Structures are given as C-alpha cells and as structure tokens.
Amino acid sequence: MTYAIEAENLEKTFGGTVRALDGVSFAVEEGTVFGLLGPNGAGKTTAVRILTTIVSPDGGSGRVLGHDVVSEAGRVRSLIGLAGQYAAVDENLTGRENIFMVGRLNHLARDVCARRATELLERFGLSDAGDRTLKTYSGGMRRRLDLAAAPVARPTVLFLDEPTTGLDLRSRNDLWQMIESLVDGGTTVLLTTQYLEEADRLAQRIAVVDHGRVIAEGAPAQLKADLGATFLDVGLPDAATAASAAEILATVGTKPPTVDGTSIELPVDDGPSAAMEALRILDAHALSPTTFVLREPSLDDVFLALTGKRTETGAEDPDAPPADAGRGRSRPRAGAGSPTGGA
Amino acid sequence: MTATTETTAVAAAPAGTAPLRPEGGSRIGWAIADTFTVVRRNLIVYTRIPEFLFFSTVQPIMFVLLFRYVFGGAIRPPSGGPYVDYLMAGIFVQSVAFGSISTAVGLAEDLQKGLLERFRALPMARSAVLTGRTTADLCRNIFVVGVITGIGYAVGFRIGAGVPAFLAGVVVILLFAYAMSWGFAVIGLSAPNSETAQVMAFPILFPLVFASPAFVGVNTLPGWLRDFATHQPIGVVITATRTLMEGGPTATAVFQALLWCAGLLIVFVPLAVWQYRRRA
Numbered sequence: 001m002t003y004a005i006e007a008e009n010l011e012k013t014f015g016g017t018v019r020a021l022d023g024v025s026f027a028v029e030e031g032t033v034f035g036l037l038g039p040n041g042a043g044k045t046t047a048v049r050i051l052t053t054i055v056s057p058d059g060g061s062g063r064v065l066g067h068d069v070v071s072e073a074g075r076v077r078s079l080i081g082l083a084g085q086y087a088a089v090d091e092n093l094t095g096r097e098n099i100f101m102v103g104r105l106n107h108l109a110r111d112v113c114a115r116r117a118t119e120l121l122e123r124f125g126l127s128d129a130g131d132r133t134l135k136t137y138s139g140g141m142r143r144r145l146d147l148a149a150a151p152v153a154r155p156t157v158l159f160l161d162e163p164t165t166g167l168d169l170r171s172r173n174d175l176w177q178m179i180e181s182l183v184d185g186g187t188t189v190l191l192t193t194q195y196l197e198e199a200d201r202l203a204q205r206i207a208v209v210d211h212g213r214v215i216a217e218g219a220p221a222q223l224k225a226d227l228g229a230t231f232l233d234v235g236l237p238d239a240a241t242a243a244s245a246a247e248i249l250a251t252v253g254t255k256p257p258t259v260d261g262t263s264i265e266l267p268v269d270d271g272p273s274a275a276m277e278a279l280r281i282l283d284a285h286a287l288s289p290t291t292f293v294l295r296e297p298s299l300d301d302v303f304l305a306l307t308g309k310r311t312e313t314g315a316e317d318p319d320a321p322p323a324d325a326g327r328g329r330s331r332p333r334a335g336a337g338s339p340t341g342g343a
Numbered sequence: 344m345t346a347t348t349e350t351t352a353v354a355a356a357p358a359g360t361a362p363l364r365p366e367g368g369s370r371i372g373w374a375i376a377d378t379f380t381v382v383r384r385n386l387i388v389y390t391r392i393p394e395f396l397f398f399s400t401v402q403p404i405m406f407v408l409l410f411r412y413v414f415g416g417a418i419r420p421p422s423g424g425p426y427v428d429y430l431m432a433g434i435f436v437q438s439v440a441f442g443s444i445s446t447a448v449g450l451a452e453d454l455q456k457g458l459l460e461r462f463r464a465l466p467m468a469r470s471a472v473l474t475g476r477t478t479a480d481l482c483r484n485i486f487v488v489g490v491i492t493g494i495g496y497a498v499g500f501r502i503g504a505g506v507p508a509f510l511a512g513v514v515v516i517l518l519f520a521y522a523m524s525w526g527f528a529v530i531g532l533s534a535p536n537s538e539t540a541q542v543m544a545f546p547i548l549f550p551l552v553f554a555s556p557a558f559v560g561v562n563t564l565p566g567w568l569r570d571f572a573t574h575q576p577i578g579v580v581i582t583a584t585r586t587l588m589e590g591g592p593t594a595t596a597v598f599q600a601l602l603w604c605a606g607l608l609i610v611f612v613p614l615a616v617w618q619y620r621r622r623a
Contacts, residue, residue, distance in 0.1 A: 052464040078365065078466040090458060092388040104380040105467040107365035107373055116363070133391060154362045 003027040004065055004157050004188035005034070005051060011059035012046050012212075020046040022212035023060065028190055028205075033183050035203030035220075036192040039303070043212040044192035045085065048161045051190070052082045064157055078106075081155035083146045085162035085192075091134040091142075095126050098134065099149045106153035116152050124148040124178055140171030147178060157188045165194060176201060196302055200224070208302060215306050224297065230271040231301065232278055234264045235291035245287055252278050263291070365466075374468035381475020385449070386482060399445070399483065400490045403438035407491065410434070410558055411498045421560035422589060428503055431495045432512070432585035433557030438491060439484050439520035440552055440577055444544040446480045446524040450531030451540035454622060473615055477524040484520040488513055504590035512587035515600050519580045522607035525615050532618040551577045556585070576603040 005028040012021040021043045028034040036044045049055045051062045053073040062069040064076045089098045096117045103113030121130040124144045134142060143163060150158055163179065164172040179202055183189055193199050199206045200220040208216040208223070216223060234249070236242040239262055246257045246264045252274050253266040268274035271294045282289060297305075368376070389396055410418075410430050420429035453459050453472075462472055492500075502509045527544055534540035554568060555561075555578040561569045572578045583600035586593045 049460075054460055054463045074466065077464060079362075080464065082461065082464045084457065084461065089461075090384065090388070092391045093384065097384075097387065101380060101384055102465065105377060105462070105465045105471075106363075107368070107376070107466060108363055112363060152363075153365075156362055 002030050003063075004030040005190055006063040007047060007051065007060070008062070009060035010047060010050055010057045010062060012043075012050065012055070012057055019212055021050075021057070021060075024209065024212065024214055025060075026207045026214060026217065028188055030188050031186045032205065033189040033191060033203045035199035035206040036190065036209055037194070037196060037199045037206050037302070038192075038209035039194060042209040044209055045161055046212075047209075048082075048084075048159050048190065048192060052080055052159050053077055079155060080157045080159060081150035081153065082159045083143075083150040083161065083163055085165050089134055089142065089146050089149060091137075094131050094133050095121055095137070095145050095148075096130045098145060099152055102149040103152040108153055113152070120148040120152065123181070125174070140167050140174070143167060143171070143175060144178065147175065147182075151182055151187070154185075155187070157190070158182065160189060160191045162192050162194065164198060172198075196298060197296060200296075208306060210303065210307060216302075223302070226305070230268050230274070231295045231297060232264075232266040232268050232271070232274060233291065233293040233295060234266065234278065234282075234289045236262050236264070236287065236289055238262055241287060245282065245285075245289075248281055248285060249278055252281065370468075374470055374474075377468040377471030378474040378478060380467075381471050382479045382482070385476060385479030389479070389483060395445075396483070396486070399442055400487055402441065403434055403487065403491050404494050406437065407431075407434055407494050407498060414558070418559055421562055422591075424503070424589065425499065427495070427499045428501060428589055429585065430558065431491075431500045432581050432588055433555070434491060434495070435488060435512075435516050436519065436577055436581045436584060437552050437557050438487055439516055440523055440548055442484055442487060443480065443520060443523035443527045444541060444548070445483070446476060447527035447531030447534065447540040447544050448537045449480075450476055450528055451534045451537040454532065455536050459619075459622075469620070470616065473525075473528055473619055477521060477528060480524045481517060481521050484517055488516060502588060504588060508587045508590075508593075511597075512584040515580060515583050515587065515597065515604075518604045519576070519600065519607075522604045522611070525611040526607055528615040529611055529618055532615065532622050551575055554578075556581050576607065579603050 005026075007024055007026050010021045010024040013019050024043060024047055026034070026036075036047060038044050046055070050057045051064060051069055053069050053076050056070050065079055067075045067079070069076050090101070093101065099117040099120055100113045103116055104110070108116070117130070118127075121127050124147060126141065126144060126148065129137060129141060134145065137145065147160070147163060150160070160179065164175050167175065176198070179189070179191070183202070189202075191199070191202055203220060206218065206220055206223055207214045216226075218226075232252070234245065236245050239259075242259055242262045242264055246259045246266075249264065249266055250256055252268060254269050255267045257264050257266040259265075266274075266278070275292070275294050279292070407430070410433075411427050415426040415430065418426055420426050422429055450459075450473075453476075459472060530543050530547075531537075531540045534543055554564075554572050555575065556572060557577070561572045561578070564572055573582070579596070580600045580603065583593070583596040585591075586596050
C-alpha cells in the first residue's frame with residue numbers, strides 16, 4: 001500500500017504550554033480524500049501546517065509521497081497545494097493576478113500560469129470576477145479563489161484546511177461540488193473540517209481529532225454506524241407524555257431513547273422507515289407530537305458518543321496561526337502607512 | 344480543466360491531470376524570478392492604493408515648503424549659499440528614511456494576513472519575500488526622489504556641482520534607502536501587527552533624522568550632539584549627498600556614507616532573514 005501522506009506521532013506545543021498535537025498518527029492512501037474532523041483547537045490546522053512544511057513538529061515525523069516534511073521540505077513544497085481556512089490571498093490583487101502569482105511562485109512558465117488562471121477562474125465560477133480586486137469579493141468568493149489557486153500547478157497532494165468554515169449553506173454546497181471535481185482527477189486530498197456532513201460527503205476515510213489526538217478513525221459509514229446513523233427528535237406537549245412515548249418508541253431505535261423534558265432523542269438506523277414506524281406507533285397510541293425531526297448526527301453527537309462529553313467551544317485555540325492571521329484586517333491608511341492595507 | 348488545452352503545455356502528460364512541470368532553471372535564476380514576482384505584486388499593490396503613493400510624497404513636499412518658506416529665512420547655511428540648495432539633501436534623505444517605515448508596515452501586514460505563511464508552503468526561494476519587498480520599496484523611493492527633485496526645482500533648488508555629481512548623490516540616497524529598508528524589515532517582522540510596526544519605527548527615526556545636518560548646520564548644535572549628528576548614519580549620508588549635490592570635498596564624506604550603508608546591510612540582511620525564518 002502506498003501512502004501519499006503519513007503522519008507519525010506528530011507532537012507540537014506552542015508557547016511552552018499549549019499542547020496542539022499530542023502524538024497524532026494517520027496515513028492517507030494515494031488518490032483518496034482523507035478527512036480530519038474535530039472542533040476548534042483540536043489540532044487539525046497544526047497538523048496541516050506541519051505536513052505543508054510551514055512549521056516543524058516538536059516530535060514525530062511527517063512524510064508526503066515518501067519525502068520527509070522537515071529534511072526534504074523543498075521537495076515536499078513542489079508536490080503540494082494548500083488552501084487554508086485563513087484565505088491567504090492578496091486582497092489588493094485581482095483573482096487572476098493571485099492565481100498567476102501562485103503559479104509563478106510554483107515556477108510555472110508565464111503562459112502556463114496565464115492559461116491556468118483563466119481555466120481555474122472559470123472552473124470555480126469566478127470568470128466574471130477574475131479581473132476585480134479581491135476587496136470586492138464576498139466571503140464565499142474569496143474561499144473559492146483560495147481553492148482555485150491551490151491546484152494551479154496540479155499538485156499530487158492537496159491540503160484543504162477548513163475550506164467551508166463560516167460559509168452559508170449555499171456557498172458550502174457550491175464549494176463541495178468544486179472540491180469533488182478536484183478529487184476526480186486523482187489528487188490525494190487531506191481535508192480538515194468541523195462538519196461531519198462535509199467529511200461524510202467528501203472523504204473516504206475520517207480521523208476524529210480531539211485535544212491533539214486521533215480518537216477514532218474509519219470510513220464515514222462505519223463511524224456513523226457505530227454512532228447510530230441518524231437521530232429522530234420527537235417533541236411532545238408535556239414531560240409525562242414524553243416519558244411514556246419514549247417507552248413505546250424504544251422498539252424503533254437502535255439504542256434506548258434519551259428524554260430531556262418534553263423532547264425525545266432516538267438513534268435510528270434507516271431514517272425514513274424509522275420515522276414512518278414511529279408515526280404509526282404514536283398515532284396508534286393517539287399521541288400527537290409537537291415537533292418531529294429527522295437529523296443526521298452533528299460533530300457534537302460524534303463527540304458525545306466518542307468521549308462522553310460535548311465539544312468545547314471558545315476554548316483557547318492552538319490552531320490559530322501567529323498574530324491573528326487573516327482576521328483583524330485593517331483599513332488602508334494614508335501617509336507613511338501601509339501599502340497593503342486591506343478591507 | 345480539459346486535456347486539450349493542457350497537452351500543449353505539458354507534452355509528456357497524457358491526461359489533463361499530470362502535475363505541471365516547473366520551468367527549467369538554476370536555483371539562483373529562480374531566486375531572481377521569485378524576487379521579481381514579489382516585486383511585481385508589491386508594485387501592483389502600490390498602484391491599487393494611489394493614496395499611498397500620493398501621501399508618501401505629500402509629507403516631503405510639505406517639509407520642502409516649510410523649510411524653504413517658513414524656517415528657511417531664519418537659517419544661515421554654513422555653506423553660505425542659498426538655503427534651498429542646502430536643504431534639499433536633507434529632504435531627500437529624510438524622505439527615504441521615513442519612507443522605509445513602509446517596509447516594516449508592509450511586511451508586518453503580510454505576516455498578519457497569513458500571506459507569508461502561504462508563501463512558506465510554496466516552492467519559492469525563501470529570500471524572495473524580503474528581497475522582493477525591499478526592491479519594490481527601492482522602486483518607490485526612485486519615484487519619491489524624482490518627485491522631490493521636481494518640487495525642489497520649482498522652489499528654486501539648483502544643482503550646484505553638475506548632473507553626474509547630482510546623480511551620484513541620488514545613488515547614495517537610494518543605496519542608503521535600500522539599507523534602511525532591511526533594517527525596517529527586521530522591525531516589521533518583529534512587530535505583532537502593522538500598527539505596532541509603525542509606532543515602533545517612528546521613535547527610532549525621529550532622533551536620527553532631526554539630530555542631523557538635515558536642516559541646520561551642525562556647528563549650531565551643542566558639542567555632544569554635534570558629534571552624534573555628524574557621525575550617525577543619516578548625518579553622514581546627508582553630508583555626503585550634500586557635498587555631491589552642492590559641491591565640496593566629497594571623497595571622505597562619500598566613503599563614510601558607503602561604509603555606513605555596507606555596515607547596515609551586513610548587520611540587517613542576516614538579521615531580517617533570521618527573523619523571517621523564525622516568524623513566518
């Protein structure tokens with residue numbers, strides 16, 4: 001078996017105290033999409049930064065197509081493409097200029113860069129916006145451009161770090177289609193995400209990361225099966241009714257239902273048929289639900305199932321690149337101020 | 344991405360998905376090409392923010408007018424000639440010195456925005472980010488020196504020692520500006536953000552620019568300050584530029600100025616490179 005990406009016991013500590021990676025290991029087969037799934041601060045971005053040669057690990061090793069990311073960093077850089085969650089594109093340049101620049105810095109000939117820019121702008125639905133500066137782009141367009149610039153040199157291995165975080169549902173769907181088309185070409189992709197749905201849709205294999213460690217790994221179907229693929233949430237008028245309804249609905253679920261006040265959460269196998277069965281049972285007992293929702297498990301459910309606790313949000317984030325990259329953007333200033341000020 | 348458009352570019356690639364082969368070329372050749380790419384990017388950015396170019400010349404122009412018409416009447420230049428001829432060397436050097444702050448601000452901002460991090464994952468020459476930035480700032484300084492020369496002429500400045508000597512003075516100014524850019528690159532890469540880079544740079548420059556022979560003869564200064572003003576880099580470069588533009592014995596002054604430029608480069612280039620490796 002050949003692996004395009006190998007991470008072996010990667011360790012990284014920031015500032016002496018923040019343990020971003022605590023021995024992360026995984027391997028990505030050539031030509032597949034591998035999803036690193038985890039909440040903010042789990043260490044996903046740190047793993048990507050190490051594997052793309054941006055930072056060195058404190059311990060362990062990483063290899064891309066057999067090349068060590070530390071001792072053969074130069075070689076690795078010529079094989080990879082990276083699109084980051086902090087869309088690191090120059091907002092004073094046009095979309096075309098951005099792709100052209102990344103192409104040139106990948107040492108492609110000018111005419112190849114120019115042609116690739118046109119091609120990629122078209123493929124990512126940015127043809128009309130290609131000659132406008134990025135300041136005029138929406139958040140979704142910036143992400144698309146970031147994504148368009150990554151494969152400019154047709155890298156063998158692509159790293160996509162939370163490509164859709166913070167996007168609305170529609171932009172996310174667009175982006176998913178574009179990522180899928182990238183993968184069709186046989187490129188190996190390492191994708192990090194906070195969304196189980198995204199990993200499920202795009203990745204053939206998922207590693208769930210928490211506190212700098214891989215806590216579960218497997219095919220999405222396998223992971224979901226372990227968790228109870230789908231949840232049926234039923235709300236009832238009062239707590240007493242809910243308690244009795246939970247008892248009679250237990251036969252529908254793969255695991256016993258949990259009751260929280262007036263609502264019941266029931267893990268089920270085959271969503272639609274379980275839903276019909278549940279409705280029949282409720283109807284037979286003359287019970288009318290106030291709400292009735294079929295829902296895919298969220299990352300939160302995965303974590304609850306794997307660790308017994310909810311994901312922590314708002315905790316310190318060792319994933320954040322230095323100096324608040326990509327966020328606190330300042331307005332352009334006059335005078336001796338910045339030539340590259342953004343909006 | 345269709346195979347038909349790509350087969351021309353990649354003769355060896357049977358499908359449209361094979362990695363694009365980099366152009367051939369030596370390591371040094373690519374370092375130069377990468378520098379050029381970064382210079383081009385920085386210069387495009389300058390043209391996208393015309394306010395920046397405009398205001399980077401407004402301050403020097405105001406200083407020309409201030410000293411030519413407000414303070415100038417009260418200052419007797421030691422050379423005895425017209426004050427405006429004495430003044431311009433100081434204005435040139437002051438302008439490029441303050442202008443070098445933008446090297447710090449630009450780098451701090453690229454760092455802050457994560458652009459340098461993205462560059463780090465590309466197979467480009469490491470050095471190109473810094474050489475590209477400082478070279479782009481050199482281009483901007485050429486523009487600024489041109490504008491100031493024009494303004495100087497408009498208010499009565501005349502070249503006293505001939506065009507070749509004047510151009511030699513410009514070369515000294517630009518070399519000094521380039522060396523200063525490297526110094527401020529270190530500050531830009533040390534600052535937590537671009538705003539801080541700017542406020543860090545100012546107090547370093549202020550005493551060097553004003554405790555110098557930029558606007559007044561050092562003979563009017565108290566002894567201890569006179570020594571500092573005469574021998575600190577901006578003072579030395581102003582004296583060299585002034586003797587080249589106004590006339591006078593140039594050899595020692597120019598030699599000392601070149602020595603300072605070389606010294607600054609020898610110290611700050613490795614420091615900036617080290618800081619870049621550490622931060623980006």
